[in-house]
Amino acid sequence: GAVVSQHPSRVICKSGTSVKIECRSLDFQATTMxxxxxxxxxxxxxxxxxxxxxxxxxxxxxEKDKFLINHASLTLSTLTVTSAHPEDSSFxxxxxxxxxxxxxxxxxxxxxxxxx
Amino acid sequence: GQQLNQSPQSMFIQEGEDVSMNCTSSSIFNTWxxxxxxxxxxxxxxxxxxxxxxxxxxxxxxxQFGITRKDSFLNISASIPxxxxxxxxxxxxxxxxxxRLYFGRGTQLTVWP
Numbered sequence: 001g002a003v004v005s006q007h008p009s010r011v012i013c014k015s016g017t018s019v020k021i022e023c024r025s026l027d028f029q030a031t032t033m034x035x036x037x038x039x040x041x042x043x044x045x046x047x048x049x050x051x052x053x054x055x056x057x058x059x060x061x062x063e064k065d066k067f068l069i070n071h072a073s074l075t076l077s078t079l080t081v082t083s084a085h086p087e088d089s090s091f092x093x094x095x096x097x098x099x100x101x102x103x104x105x106x107x108x109x110x111x112x113x114x115x116x
Numbered sequence: 117g118q119q120l121n122q123s124p125q126s127m128f129i130q131e132g133e134d135v136s137m138n139c140t141s142s143s144i145f146n147t148w149x150x151x152x153x154x155x156x157x158x159x160x161x162x163x164x165x166x167x168x169x170x171x172x173x174x175x176x177x178x179x180q181f182g183i184t185r186k187d188s189f190l191n192i193s194a195s196i197p198x199x200x201x202x203x204x205x206x207x208x209x210x211x212x213x214x215x216r217l218y219f220g221r222g223t224q225l226t227v228w229p
Contacts, residue, residue: 006158032214043204043221044159049214057213093158097215104149105215107158 003027004096006108013084013115021079021111023094029074030096034105035067038091050077084115118142122205122220129195130228137223138189139205147208148181148188149217154201162203163190195227 003026013019023033032051036044048064050056050071058064066088068080077096081088091112097105119142129135139148147166151159163174165181165188172179179190188207192199205220212218 004158034216041222041224043219046216049216051214091156095158104161104164105217107151107160110156110158112156 004030004094004106004108006094006111008111009109010112011114013113015085015115016083018080018082019084019113021081021092021094021113023077023079023096023108025075025096025098025106028096028098030077031074031099032097032105033071033077034095034097035069035077035079036093036095038093038110040091044093047079081113084113086115089113089115118207118209118218120205120207120218120220122223124223125221126224126226128226128228131195131197133195135192135195135199135225136189137203137205138187139207139220140187141207141209141218142186143209144185145207145209146185148179149206149208150177150179150188150190151204151206152201153204153222159204192225195225197227197229200225200227 005024007022035047038044047062048056048058050069052071052074056069071077093110094108095105122139149164150162153159163179168185169183170181176193202222204222206217
């Protein structure tokens with residue numbers, strides 16, 4: 001079946017540095033990708049939605065200059081956490097959806113980001 | 117935004133028991149989905165529902181799209197230890213752009229052997 005690969009699965013970075021997370025659809029063209037953030041024992045919080053070739057649409061309260069999203073191709077989207085701070089530590093998950101109707105998005109494995 | 121109320125928040129059951137969880141929305145949805153998430157992993161789709169009244173099974177799992185289009189339930193029969201995890205409902209309304217989903221808060225299921 002369709003697979004979405006997210007990389008890295010875990011990353012530790014120093015405060016003030018930037019971290020890039022990749023989300024790839026391995027066997028289908030993902031016209032739409034979603035980025036979520038999940039706090040411990042909490043639900044998924046949508047951060048932004050991106051369509052290939054266009055700017056991402058951010059949810060209210062999500063800083064677009066801090067969480068840079070690029071959907072450069074039909075198989076790759078990236079989330080860059082810029083100038084990371086400890087409060088950005090979280091579990092980030094992407095999902096990718098193909099163009100066909102009634103096709104649901106597949107989720108990546110998630111990335112555990114720890115900012116020290 | 118949409119509000120999804122998922123209950124119960126957690127369940128502790130013995131192996132072999134049946135489980136039921138449900139989700140309600142504040143407005144009409146045209147899609148209901150149920151996911152399972154294991155620790156440190158992304159959610160995995162279990163069942164997708166697209167029509168009011170639809171009842172769909174996936175092995176020991178059964179889910180229904182409520183006729184009011186504002187609710188859905190998931191049943192797990194004869195639970196086993198590997199059923200442990202967090203179960204999320206998710207839904208989509210007519211106004212969802214690009215297929216955006218709204219998620220419930222999850223039901224943490226613990227199965228005792």
